[in-house]
Amino acid sequence: MKAFFSSGLVRFLGGRLLLSIVTLLALASLTFVFMRAVPGDPLTRTKEIPAAVRQNLEEKYGLTKPMWQQYLIQMDRMFLKGDFGESFRTVGRSVNAMIEEQFPRSAILGIVALVVGTTVGLLLGIFAALYRNSLIDRTAMVLCVVGIAIPSAVIAPVIQYFFAVFPLTNMGANPDFWLRPVGWGQTRDIILPSLTLSLGIIAVMTRYMRSQMVDVSFAEYVRTAKAKGVSTLRLVVRHEIRNAILPVISLLGPIFVGAVSGSLVVEGVFGVPGLGVAFINSINNNDYNVLMGLTVFYGGFFILVNLLTDVLYGVIDPRIRVA
Amino acid sequence: MKHVSIKMTLGLAALVFASAAHADQKSRDQRKTGGEVYWSAGDEPPSMDPTKQADTLSGMWLGHMFEGLMTYDKAGNVTHGTAESMTASEDKKTYTFKIRKNAKWHDGKPVVAGDFVYAWQRLVDPAYASEYSFIATAAAIVNADEIIAKKLPKEQLGAKAIDDSTLEVKLKHPVAFFDSLMAFQVFFPVRKDLVDKYADKFANDPASIVGNGPFKLASWNKEQSMRIEKADTYWNAAAIKLKAIESPAMVKDLQANYNNFQTGGIDLTGVGQPELIKQAQDAKLKISTFQTGCISYMQANVRDGKLFSDKNLRLAIRNGIDRNEYVNKIIGVPGYKPAYSIIPDYMPGSKPGLSYGKEAPLSFKDADAAGAKKLVEAYLKEKKLDKLPAFTILSGDSSRAKKYAEYFQNSLSKLLGAEVKVESVPFKTRLQKTRDGQFDIVMAGWCPDYRDAMTFADLFTTKNENNNSGWSNKEFDALIEQAGAETDLAKRIQLFAKANKILTDDAPLIAEEASGGAFVLAGGLEGVQRRIFGVDPDFRYAEWTAGKASH
Numbered sequence: 001m002k003a004f005f006s007s008g009l010v011r012f013l014g015g016r017l018l019l020s021i022v023t024l025l026a027l028a029s030l031t032f033v034f035m036r037a038v039p040g041d042p043l044t045r046t047k048e049i050p051a052a053v054r055q056n057l058e059e060k061y062g063l064t065k066p067m068w069q070q071y072l073i074q075m076d077r078m079f080l081k082g083d084f085g086e087s088f089r090t091v092g093r094s095v096n097a098m099i100e101e102q103f104p105r106s107a108i109l110g111i112v113a114l115v116v117g118t119t120v121g122l123l124l125g126i127f128a129a130l131y132r133n134s135l136i137d138r139t140a141m142v143l144c145v146v147g148i149a150i151p152s153a154v155i156a157p158v159i160q161y162f163f164a165v166f167p168l169t170n171m172g173a174n175p176d177f178w179l180r181p182v183g184w185g186q187t188r189d190i191i192l193p194s195l196t197l198s199l200g201i202i203a204v205m206t207r208y209m210r211s212q213m214v215d216v217s218f219a220e221y222v223r224t225a226k227a228k229g230v231s232t233l234r235l236v237v238r239h240e241i242r243n244a245i246l247p248v249i250s251l252l253g254p255i256f257v258g259a260v261s262g263s264l265v266v267e268g269v270f271g272v273p274g275l276g277v278a279f280i281n282s283i284n285n286n287d288y289n290v291l292m293g294l295t296v297f298y299g300g301f302f303i304l305v306n307l308l309t310d311v312l313y314g315v316i317d318p319r320i321r322v323a
Numbered sequence: 324m325k326h327v328s329i330k331m332t333l334g335l336a337a338l339v340f341a342s343a344a345h346a347d348q349k350s351r352d353q354r355k356t357g358g359e360v361y362w363s364a365g366d367e368p369p370s371m372d373p374t375k376q377a378d379t380l381s382g383m384w385l386g387h388m389f390e391g392l393m394t395y396d397k398a399g400n401v402t403h404g405t406a407e408s409m410t411a412s413e414d415k416k417t418y419t420f421k422i423r424k425n426a427k428w429h430d431g432k433p434v435v436a437g438d439f440v441y442a443w444q445r446l447v448d449p450a451y452a453s454e455y456s457f458i459a460t461a462a463a464i465v466n467a468d469e470i471i472a473k474k475l476p477k478e479q480l481g482a483k484a485i486d487d488s489t490l491e492v493k494l495k496h497p498v499a500f501f502d503s504l505m506a507f508q509v510f511f512p513v514r515k516d517l518v519d520k521y522a523d524k525f526a527n528d529p530a531s532i533v534g535n536g537p538f539k540l541a542s543w544n545k546e547q548s549m550r551i552e553k554a555d556t557y558w559n560a561a562a563i564k565l566k567a568i569e570s571p572a573m574v575k576d577l578q579a580n581y582n583n584f585q586t587g588g589i590d591l592t593g594v595g596q597p598e599l600i601k602q603a604q605d606a607k608l609k610i611s612t613f614q615t616g617c618i619s620y621m622q623a624n625v626r627d628g629k630l631f632s633d634k635n636l637r638l639a640i641r642n643g644i645d646r647n648e649y650v651n652k653i654i655g656v657p658g659y660k661p662a663y664s665i666i667p668d669y670m671p672g673s674k675p676g677l678s679y680g681k682e683a684p685l686s687f688k689d690a691d692a693a694g695a696k697k698l699v700e701a702y703l704k705e706k707k708l709d710k711l712p713a714f715t716i717l718s719g720d721s722s723r724a725k726k727y728a729e730y731f732q733n734s735l736s737k738l739l740g741a742e743v744k745v746e747s748v749p750f751k752t753r754l755q756k757t758r759d760g761q762f763d764i765v766m767a768g769w770c771p772d773y774r775d776a777m778t779f780a781d782l783f784t785t786k787n788e789n790n791n792s793g794w795s796n797k798e799f800d801a802l803i804e805q806a807g808a809e810t811d812l813a814k815r816i817q818l819f820a821k822a823n824k825i826l827t828d829d830a831p832l833i834a835e836e837a838s839g840g841a842f843v844l845a846g847g848l849e850g851v852q853r854r855i856f857g858v859d860p861d862f863r864y865a866e867w868t869a870g871k872a873s874h
Contacts, residue, residue, distance in 0.1 A: 057454065060450075
C-alpha cells in the first residue's frame with residue numbers, strides 16, 4: 001500500500017486532473033455549439049411571443065448579445081464562479097439548487113442499485129460459472145438476456161404493479177407500512193426504484209463475471225494451484241475470483257454513472273424528484289442553462305468516477321499500477 | 324469495500340430524508356375526515372409569479388391562492404371576485420371596479436386598487452418582460468402596446484386607482500370579453516412591498532408568496548411537493564369546504580398516477596389514455612370527461628411551390644379524413660370530439676346560454692374518400708401527372724404524437740395515392756420548423772387564451788405571428804378586423820361565421836378534433852370542476868361527502 005501512494009500516483013493524478021479540465025471545457029464548448037444549433041431557443045413557445053415582448057425577454061436573458069460573448073459569459077460564470085445560472089422554464093430556479101437538492105435523490109437510488117446489483121450479480125456469475133451448463137447456469141443466463149433486453153420503461157410499471165399496487169389493492173397490505181407505488185420522503189420509497197435499476201446491473205454483472213470466471217478457470221496459474229493441492233474454496237476465492245473480478249471492477253464506474261444518471265424513466269414512474277427527469281425536460285425545453293449545467297455536472301461526475309475506478313483498479317491489481 | 328458502500332448509502336439516505344419535509348402521507352380516510360384532497364400536479368409549476376406566465380399548471384395553484392377582480396363561479400360563469408361591482412361606461416371604453424371592503428391578503432392587509440395597478444404596470448413593463456404582456460393588448464388597455472414597445476413609461480398605462488377601493492380602467496376600444504379577462508391570472512393583484520423585499524427571490528421563496536385567494540401556500544418543496552391550505556382571510560371563506568389541497572408528488576406518468584390513485588395515494592387522476600380507460604372500466608370507476616378547449620388540426624404549407632399550395636389537395640384531405648374514426652378508434656378517450664373548423668363550438672354566442680356552435684354551426688360531410696379521389700384526379704389532370712409526389716407530415720415525438728401522425732400517414736396515403744413520410748421531432752424543433760416554413764403538413768393545435776371566438780379566429784390573419792401556413796386572405800383579414808371593433812354581439816358572431824367559412828373552405832388548416840380529457844375521482848369527492856377557462860382543476864367548490872372513500 002505504501003508504495004502505491006507514491007509520487008507516481010501524484011503525477012498520475014495531476015496529469016489526469018489536467019486532462020479532466022480540458023475534457024470538461026471541450027464538453028461544455030461542444031454542448032454550447034450543439035445546443036444552439038438545435039432549432040428554436042428557450043423562448044420558443046407553442047404561441048409565438050409577440051416581437052416587442054420577445055425583444056424584451058431576449059434582452060433580459062442576454063440572448064441579444066453576440067454568440068461569442070454569450071459563450072464567454074457562460075463559461076466564465078460556470079468555471080470561474082461556479083454558477084450554472086437559472087432555468088429558463090422554471091422562473092427563479094437555479095441550476096445549482098437543482099443539483100444540490102435533486103442529485104442526492106438520484107444518487108441514492110444509483111448507489112443502492114449498484115450495491116445490490118453488483119453483490120447479486122457477482123454471486124450469480126460465480127455460481128453460474130462454477131456450475132456451468134447446469135440448470136442454474138442456463139436459467140441465470142436466460143434471465144440475464146431478458147434483464148439486458150427489456151428496458152426499464154417496461155420493467156418499472158410491472159414492478160410497481162406487482163410489488164405495490166397488487167399487494168395494496170388485492171392482498172390487504174397495510175398502506176402505512178407497505179411499499180408505496182408513488183412517493184418520496186420515506187426510507188421505503190427507495191426500495192422499488194432501486195430494485196428496478198438494479199435488475200439491469202445484475203444482468204450485466206452476472207454475464208460478465210461468469211465469462212471472466214470461466215476464462216480464469218483455464219488459466220495456467222489456476223491449474224498450477226490445483227496441482228499443488230490447494231483446497232477448492234481457497235482456489236475459487238483466492239485464485240479464481242480475485243483474478244476474474246478485476247475487469248469487472250472497471251465496469252463499476254460506467255455502470256454507476258449509468259445507474260445514477262440514467263434513472264429518468266424510473267424516477268418518472270415512482271415519483272422520485274431526482275435529476276434525471278430534469279435533464280430530459282431541459283432538452284425538450286431548450287433550457288440552455290439547465291441543459292448546459294447538468295451536462296457539465298454529469299460530465300464532471302463521470303470523469304471523477306472513472307478516475308476513482310482507475311485508482312481502485314490499481315489498489316486491487318498491482319500489475320497495472322502506474323509507475 | 325462493501326461495508327464502506329453500505330455505510331455511505333445509509334449516511335446518504337439519512338441526509339436525503341432529513342431534508343425531505345413530506346413524510347407524513349395521510350390515508351384517504353384521514354383526508355376525507357380532515358377535508359384534504361391529494362392530487363398529482365405532474366410537474367413543477369413554471370412560475371408562481373401571477374404576472375409572469377400563464378400556463379395551466381401554475382394557473383391551477385395561483386388560481387387557488389389569488390383572486391382577480393372577477394372570477395368563475397361553480398358553473399363556469401364569470402362572476403365578481405375581489406371586485407364587488409364592475410361598471411362599464413356608455414361607450415364600454417371605461418370600466419370602474421369597486422373592491423370589496425373585506426378583501427384581504429393572507430397576511431391580513433387589505434387588498435387595494437393600487438395592488439392591481441402595480442401588477443398591471445409590471446405586466447407591461449419591458450424591464451420585467453412578462454411573456455404574457457400581450458394579453459394587455461388583447462384587453463385593449465390604453466397605452467399597453469406603447470409601453471411594451473418602450474415608447475411610453477409604464478406609469479402611463481390606462482389603469483388608475485381613484486382611491487383604495489376604486490379602480491378605473493380605460494380601453495382603446497370596447498372588448499366583448501373584458502370581464503372574463505379580469506378573471507385571468509396575469510391580471511391578479513401583486514404586492515409591491517413583497518416584490519421589493521424579495522427582489523429576485525420573489526415568487527420563488529415560499530415566504531414571498533402571499534395571495535388574496537381562498538387558499539394560502541403551506542409548503543413547497545421544489546420539484547417534489549406543494550400544499551395549500553384554506554385561508555381564513557378570504558372574503559368568502561365560509562363558502563370554501565376543503566381545508567387543504569396537496570400534490571404529494573409531481574408525477575407526469577399517467578399510469579403511475581393511476582396506480583397511486585388506486586392505492587389511495589391521490590384522490591383525482593387523469594385517465595386520458597385508451598389503456599387507462601380500460602383499466603378504469605374494469606375497476607368499475609366512474610369516468611368523467613371534460614373539454615380542454617384546444618383544437619387539433621393539420622396545418623398545410625400553402626406557400627408557392629409547395630404541394631399543398633393547391634386548394635383541391637387540401638380539400639381532398641379536409642373531406643376525405645374520417646374524424647369519427649380518428650377520435651373514437653385512434654385517440655380512444657372519451658371527451659374528445661370531431662372538429663370541423665378552428666372556432667370551437669363551446670365559445671360564447673351573442674346571448675347568455677347560447678354557444679357559438681349553436682349560433683353559427685359549421686360542418687360538412689367527411690370520410691368522403693370518393694370525393695377526395697375526384698379532387699386528386701382533377702389536380703393530376705391539370706398538372707399532367709400520373710401520381711402525387713411524396714410529402715411529409717411533421718409531428719412531435721411523443722409516443723402519442725407518433726401514433727396520431729402514423730394514422731394520418733396511412734389515411735392520407737390512401738386518400739391521395741401518394742407516398743407519405745412522417746418526421747417526428749422534439750417539441751421545440753417542430754415549432755421552429757413550422758415557423759420557418761419547413762414542412763408540407765404539420766400536426767398542430769391551438770388552445771384559447773381568453774373566452775371569446777377571437778382567440779381562435781384571428782390565428783390565420785396575415786399579420787398574426789402564429790400564422791405559419793403562408794395563407795393570406797384580404798377578405799378574411801377584413802372580417803376579423805371588423806369583428807374586433809364590432810360591439811353588437813349578434814353582428815359580431817355573424818362576422819366570425821363568415822370569416823370561419825372562408826377559412827374552412829380554403830382549408831389552410833384541416834381541423835381534426837376538439838381535445839378532451841377523462842378523469843376519475845375518489846368516491847365521495849364532489850364538486851371538482853374541470854375548466855377550459857380559469858383554474859383547472861378547480862377545487863374551490865369541492866368537498867368530501869358521505870360517499871364511501873375506498874382504501
